Amino acid sequence: MNKYISILFCGLFFLSSSLNAQEKEPSNYNYNDAFGHDFYSKNGSETRSASGKPGHAYWQNSADYVIDVNLNETTKEISGSEIITYTNNSPDALDFLWMQLDQNLFKLDSRGKAIVPLRGSRNGDKGQDFDGGYGINTITLIYKKGRRSTEVNTTYSIIDTRMKVNLPSALEANGGTVGIKIDFSFTSPDYGSDRMGVLETKNGRIFTLAQWYPRMSVYDDVSGWNTLPYLGAGEFYLEYGTFDVNITAPSNHLVVCSGALLNPSEVYTKEQQNRLKRAENSDETVMIRSEAEVTQPSSRPTSTPTLTWKFRIENSRDVAWASSAAFILDAARINLPSGKKSIAMSAYPVESVGQDAWSRSTEYTKASVEHYSKKWLEYPYPAAINVAGNEGGMEYPGIVFCNYESKTERLWGVTDHEFGHIWFPMIVGSNERLHAWMDEGFNTFINSLSTEAFNNGEYEEGKSNMHRMSGVFVNDRLEPIYTSPDNLKERNLGVLAYYKPSMGLVLLREQILGPERFDEALTAYINRWAYKHPTPDDFFRTIENVAGEDLRWFWRGWFINSWKLDQAITEVKYVNNDPTQGAIITIENLEKMPMPVVIELKTKSGKVTRKTLPVEIWKRNVTWTFKVDTTEALLKVVIDPDFALPDVDSSNNKWKASDGTGSVEILTGYLGVYSAPEFPMKITVSENSGTLVLEADGQPALPLESEGGGEFSMEEAGLSIQFNTEKTGFKLDIGGQVFDLTKE
Numbered sequence: 001m002n003k004y005i006s007i008l009f010c011g012l013f014f015l016s017s018s019l020n021a022q023e024k025e026p027s028n029y030n031y032n033d034a035f036g037h038d039f040y041s042k043n044g045s046e047t048r049s050a051s052g053k054p055g056h057a058y059w060q061n062s063a064d065y066v067i068d069v070n071l072n073e074t075t076k077e078i079s080g081s082e083i084i085t086y087t088n089n090s091p092d093a094l095d096f097l098w099m100q101l102d103q104n105l106f107k108l109d110s111r112g113k114a115i116v117p118l119r120g121s122r123n124g125d126k127g128q129d130f131d132g133g134y135g136i137n138t139i140t141l142i143y144k145k146g147r148r149s150t151e152v153n154t155t156y157s158i159i160d161t162r163m164k165v166n167l168p169s170a171l172e173a174n175g176g177t178v179g180i181k182i183d184f185s186f187t188s189p190d191y192g193s194d195r196m197g198v199l200e201t202k203n204g205r206i207f208t209l210a211q212w213y214p215r216m217s218v219y220d221d222v223s224g225w226n227t228l229p230y231l232g233a234g235e236f237y238l239e240y241g242t243f244d245v246n247i248t249a250p251s252n253h254l255v256v257c258s259g260a261l262l263n264p265s266e267v268y269t270k271e272q273q274n275r276l277k278r279a280e281n282s283d284e285t286v287m288i289r290s291e292a293e294v295t296q297p298s299s300r301p302t303s304t305p306t307l308t309w310k311f312r313i314e315n316s317r318d319v320a321w322a323s324s325a326a327f328i329l330d331a332a333r334i335n336l337p338s339g340k341k342s343i344a345m346s347a348y349p350v351e352s353v354g355q356d357a358w359s360r361s362t363e364y365t366k367a368s369v370e371h372y373s374k375k376w377l378e379y380p381y382p383a384a385i386n387v388a389g390n391e392g393g394m395e396y397p398g399i400v401f402c403n404y405e406s407k408t409e410r411l412w413g414v415t416d417h418e419f420g421h422i423w424f425p426m427i428v429g430s431n432e433r434l435h436a437w438m439d440e441g442f443n444t445f446i447n448s449l450s451t452e453a454f455n456n457g458e459y460e461e462g463k464s465n466m467h468r469m470s471g472v473f474v475n476d477r478l479e480p481i482y483t484s485p486d487n488l489k490e491r492n493l494g495v496l497a498y499y500k501p502s503m504g505l506v507l508l509r510e511q512i513l514g515p516e517r518f519d520e521a522l523t524a525y526i527n528r529w530a531y532k533h534p535t536p537d538d539f540f541r542t543i544e545n546v547a548g549e550d551l552r553w554f555w556r557g558w559f560i561n562s563w564k565l566d567q568a569i570t571e572v573k574y575v576n577n578d579p580t581q582g583a584i585i586t587i588e589n590l591e592k593m594p595m596p597v598v599i600e601l602k603t604k605s606g607k608v609t610r611k612t613l614p615v616e617i618w619k620r621n622v623t624w625t626f627k628v629d630t631t632e633a634l635l636k637v638v639i640d641p642d643f644a645l646p647d648v649d650s651s652n653n654k655w656k657a658s659d660g661t662g663s664v665e666i667l668t669g670y671l672g673v674y675s676a677p678e679f680p681m682k683i684t685v686s687e688n689s690g691t692l693v694l695e696a697d698g699q700p701a702l703p704l705e706s707e708g709g710g711e712f713s714m715e716e717a718g719l720s721i722q723f724n725t726e727k728t729g730f731k732l733d734i735g736g737q738v739f740d741l742t743k744e
């Protein structure tokens with residue numbers, strides 16, 4: 001059964017409390033609060049233009065990494081050394097450097113551990129009994145002058161998940177570079193804050209490794225050094241650079257990593273190399289190592305204890321990898337708009353095999369990356385790898401970890417979401433630790449378009465009834481979207497970082513700007529800030545400048561504050577009391593958020609028309625009265641007839657003729673059992689004390705109100721039916737999804 005329909009029916013009786021609010025409340029709307037012109041607290045600058053573009057003197061530092069690392073399968077220890085080449089492009093000489101030691105979250109005395117509430121948390125290590133964190137000994141600085149390079153040991157101090165590296169002399173502004181050599185090790189937690197970890201499977205452990213090497217903090221023109229600790233909820237803020245990573249793992253492991261594999265001939269069998277070549281030219285998924293081969297020693301090229309896998313990724317803000325003897329591996333070509341190719345790949349254990357499961361992962365990965373490349377900006381990396389791990393789902397450049405038990409639309413959803421993150425924040429490198437909505441929310445939005453497009457809508461979800469959803473998006477327990485992830489209740493993160501900002505973009509696209517103008521503006525934002533560090537203002541300003549629209553009222557109501565919307569029809573009358581001369585309609589904005597208006601009018605003869613009004617009517621009015629031309633009496637006037645706006649009170653959205661016109665219906669002709677091939681349930685229509693009652697198999701009976709002309713509705717449920725004139729069938733409209741049912 002279609003999940004969506006069952007949810008619609010089940011949700012009918014959990015409607016918002018506003019249903020009872022029949023009494024007229026005074027309006028909370030203040031048009032100066034909504035449209036006042038003090039929105040931006042700073043003007044444009046040399047680094048960030050008022051137009052939302054990077055400024056003419058925009059700068060950004062960079063960090064290139066060469067990392068050699070060893071995986072010990074038994075002890076779960078990762079140990080290695082790295083050389084970072086850090087370039088200071090800022091106009092400031094830097095007296096010291098700050099680095100991020102994310103693994104220190106798993107130390108017993110970490111700040112992140114201290115803030116886990118008694119009821120537990122998704123963040124941290126789920127109470128695993130171990131003391132994680134980095135072991136770091138010496139740090140050496142490398143200075144290069146021509147061909148000469150000198151090395152000096154330096155001092156450092158570690159404060160929770162941050163490390164301050166002292167410099168003997170300041171790092172020069174405008175291009176000074178320094179090498180930083182660090183030996184490090186840590187034991188991997190099994191559950192690493194839902195972002196990395198170790199999964200036990202039948203054929204061996206799956207290591208999904210991330211936040212695994214000490215890395216540079218970002219020095220920027222906004223905060224200088226960004227030194228917020230890693231507490232768990234807030235994700236990452238990282239510099240771009242090139243990563244050369246050499247991973248030494250047991251030789252029976254397959255290793256996958258962000259970027260290109262540089263030495264396939266050393267780590268794959270001849271047969272596997274041939275299959276990989278075939279995959280590079282195939283739109284169908286090609287098996288590289290099959291389920292049957294996983295346990296065969298012949299599926300590995302050597303019996304030496306270890307093998308070293310070499311990877312390289314450029315223009316990247318991070319690198320992650322996975323390693324396991326349990327991996328099945330398959331792959332297919334990704335076709336990019338420029339004609340370039342990439343490769344989609346999946347690594348998963350036998351536990352995840354199945355056409356309803358991971359056997360379709362590569363197909364999903366390919367479709368997702370191809371869609372986003374075409375719609376927004378071309379995928380930049382040589383491979384896109386989906387790894388089955390014990391995370392819910394987590395994103396890294398060129399590689400993502402999705403839950404090994406995910407299936408069907410959930411596996412599509414998580415794969416599509418994690419690869420959508422390549423665009424936010426891997427390409428558009430916003431500060432996730434401060435502004436989760438700029439990556440999760442924007443990503444959730446592009447996921448909705450990708451899901452609509454995938455395989456002719458195989459996993460498409462219908463439109464939501466926004467009146468019913470309004471209580472989810474705006475309620476007294478929610479902080480504003482603009483809040484940083486460590487500053488809001490963990491239970492609110494899903495709404496505030498993902499769904500509400502995504503819905504904000506949907507409203508902008510569908511109700512305010514229109515798809516064309518919105519898509520152009522979002523594309524501009526992605527292009528302007530690709531591989532850079534945008535702030536919220538850079539986003540707001542770009543959308544306004546490219547679309548040519550003042551949207552401060554919208555940013556203020558939906559993103560900065562948590563304002564409610566309640567549009568109402570307060571009065572309908574006729575010019576000179578004569579319907580043939582036109583109708584005078586009064587509407588009111590009852591809550592703090594303004595929005596444009598759509599009104600639907602139905603006349604006595606059944607004619608339906610619409611009228612739209614721009615948001616500007618609310619710029620100096622709390623109520624607005626306007627005339628519509630009519631030639632006959634109105635039966636019904638509805639504001640927001642598509643349930644497209646998060647209107648908190650549906651009960652005041654409709655006016656109905658009070659003279660009973662057309663509302664006295666003989667119900668007998670309608671009664672019966674109705675069905676449709678594409679609708680999963682039979683619907684029985686019966687009568688109870690003069691009211692038409694609709695009952696779907698196994699669902700509660702719904703009393704419907706007569707709208708006249710064979711139309712019946714249950715407004716608060718966003719449900720209406722319209723019988724044909726012969727009364728042999730009806731159109732069922734549930735929150736915008738329409739089905740044709742016929743009498744049996």
Ligand SMILES: [Zn+2]
Pocket residue numbers: 417418421440443
């Ligand atoms: Zn996400």
